[in-house]
Amino acid sequence: MGVQLDKICPDCFSVSLKNGICEVCGYCWEEQFSIPKCLKPYTVLTGQYLIGKVVGRGGFGITYKAYDLETQSICAIKEYMPGFLDLERINGTELQIKNSSDKERYEHGKKRFIEEAEILYRIQGYPYITKMRNCFPENNTYYYVMNYVEGINLKQLVTAERYRFSVKEATEVILKIGNTLQAIYDREGLIHRDISPENILVDKTGEYTLIDFGSAKEVKPGGNEGLSVVLKPGFAPLEQFSETMPQGSYTDVYALAGTYYFMITGNMLPTAVERLNNNSCYTPLYYTGKGIPSAVSEAVDRALKIEFKQRTQSIRIFLNELLDAGAMGSSISIQKEKENRQELKWEQSDVYGYIEIISGQNKGKIWKIYDDKKVWNVGRDSNRCHIVIAYNEVSRKHFEITFDSKAELFVGRDCSTNGILVDSKFYIMSDFQVNPGCIIQFPKTDCVLYLGVRNEKK
Numbered sequence: 001m002g003v004q005l006d007k008i009c010p011d012c013f014s015v016s017l018k019n020g021i022c023e024v025c026g027y028c029w030e031e032q033f034s035i036p037k038c039l040k041p042y043t044v045l046t047g048q049y050l051i052g053k054v055v056g057r058g059g060f061g062i063t064y065k066a067y068d069l070e071t072q073s074i075c076a077i078k079e080y081m082p083g084f085l086d087l088e089r090i091n092g093t094e095l096q097i098k099n100s101s102d103k104e105r106y107e108h109g110k111k112r113f114i115e116e117a118e119i120l121y122r123i124q125g126y127p128y129i130t131k132m133r134n135c136f137p138e139n140n141t142y143y144y145v146m147n148y149v150e151g152i153n154l155k156q157l158v159t160a161e162r163y164r165f166s167v168k169e170a171t172e173v174i175l176k177i178g179n180t181l182q183a184i185y186d187r188e189g190l191i192h193r194d195i196s197p198e199n200i201l202v203d204k205t206g207e208y209t210l211i212d213f214g215s216a217k218e219v220k221p222g223g224n225e226g227l228s229v230v231l232k233p234g235f236a237p238l239e240q241f242s243e244t245m246p247q248g249s250y251t252d253v254y255a256l257a258g259t260y261y262f263m264i265t266g267n268m269l270p271t272a273v274e275r276l277n278n279n280s281c282y283t284p285l286y287y288t289g290k291g292i293p294s295a296v297s298e299a300v301d302r303a304l305k306i307e308f309k310q311r312t313q314s315i316r317i318f319l320n321e322l323l324d325a326g327a328m329g330s331s332i333s334i335q336k337e338k339e340n341r342q343e344l345k346w347e348q349s350d351v352y353g354y355i356e357i358i359s360g361q362n363k364g365k366i367w368k369i370y371d372d373k374k375v376w377n378v379g380r381d382s383n384r385c386h387i388v389i390a391y392n393e394v395s396r397k398h399f400e401i402t403f404d405s406k407a408e409l410f411v412g413r414d415c416s417t418n419g420i421l422v423d424s425k426f427y428i429m430s431d432f433q434v435n436p437g438c439i440i441q442f443p444k445t446d447c448v449l450y451l452g453v454r455n456e457k458k
Helices: 029-034 100-122 154-159 167-188 249-265 272-276 294-303 315-324 332-342
Strands: 049-057 061-068 073-080 087-090 094-097 132-138 141-147 151-153 200-203 208-210 350-359 366-369 376-379 399-404 409-414 420-422 425-427 431-434 438-441 448-456
Touching (some): 049 073, 073 100, 094 100, 100 132, 100 141, 151 154, 154 200, 154 249, 167 208, 167 249, 167 425, 249 294, 249 315, 350 399, 425 431
Antiparallel strands (some): 049 061, 061 073, 073 141, 087 094, 132 141, 200 208, 350 366, 350 448, 399 409, 409 431, 420 425, 420 438, 438 448
16 A cells, blocks of 8 residues: 555554554554454455454454455455354464364354355345455455445444434334345345344445344245254344244344334343243333334234244235334325325326326426336436436436326336335335326435326317
8 A cells, every 4th residue: 555554544544543543533553452363453365455443243253344455445354253163363364273173163154154155145236235345265264345334233323322213214224124135035035034233234324234144044945944043132033042943034024023123112122032931021112102103013013923923924014014004104295185186087088197296396297108118217317317306315217117008007116225105115126016096205205206197188
């Protein structure tokens, strides 16, 4: 980098370290030495990644903040370094097993770590997932490189910052993470198995990222014998306390509902075992004194059933139950606008669809959707879209839509990272088909679209 390494801050990577203190971010050099057996700052991996401070330590690995010398950008690097084995570093870098009897366990764990990297690479096309850059073996271990998320996790936000989410705010987060998990389950057959507030990060812009797929497993038809026991007490359902009980999408439903409960109340649920043995019970949301609608509370209760056969069976069902219960709120004025338009009568002739803004900026503006073969792009980029919605929260191309005049229905696909609400059903990077009379809402905006049909008088 053309400068003295000991002048570079292991946190912000600016050349501002003086007497062990960063003059830019306040990092203190002594922080690094509280983590045993970690790589030293300024270690360079594969000639490309300059290691900085430790940002995470789990049972199977250490996560470092690092600097990519090629792209000149900050990243995160996870190293396989199982804390439950007696290991040492040779020359401060290469891992060596002290006890030969641990070799098999070490290699088995490394194989699982590589599988985690492969899973992360496999799901790169999905939103709200840690973005992976690279993976490689070195120092008798394995590493993978991810984008670094500058922010805190939900546990820190709720516990340390004492922030409490409203039902609507919590639902917005759960919709994003939940729909991504459901899409991964539908297309890849994977369940996460470690959803918790600690594994959902929020950055400075308010965007959320789900991390840590180290426990993810593929659900196979006919059972999942021999599943390892990995869990976070308070968020893991009963089946995760066993190696033989079946696990499925309903396993992630429990953890997602527990996270939702924590975001709103600040309280962690008792463990599933404690609840089973009647040693402890949780207070349903309705009785927490926070004014939670009973229907929302009941949807969460069903998602938190101890017996998996009685529990809500998929994330999709759980999310739809929250929406049907009014977790995102409702607008009387929007509903009235919708009803007014459904009452309009038109003379019989050529049929065409239309999109009208019924709430928000440019209310009353209408676009005709009159060509059956044409795909109409909707978003904020006037160079890419036929229908421009001028909100920063709207993607450049947010969704696309066509109108089938013979069937009198709309067919569309969400193309965004934030998703859309179509008649209160959440879609993200997925197809939808609706009849005229539906409404489309963009998350985090007051913009509401009405999809209607008219007959052009000849």
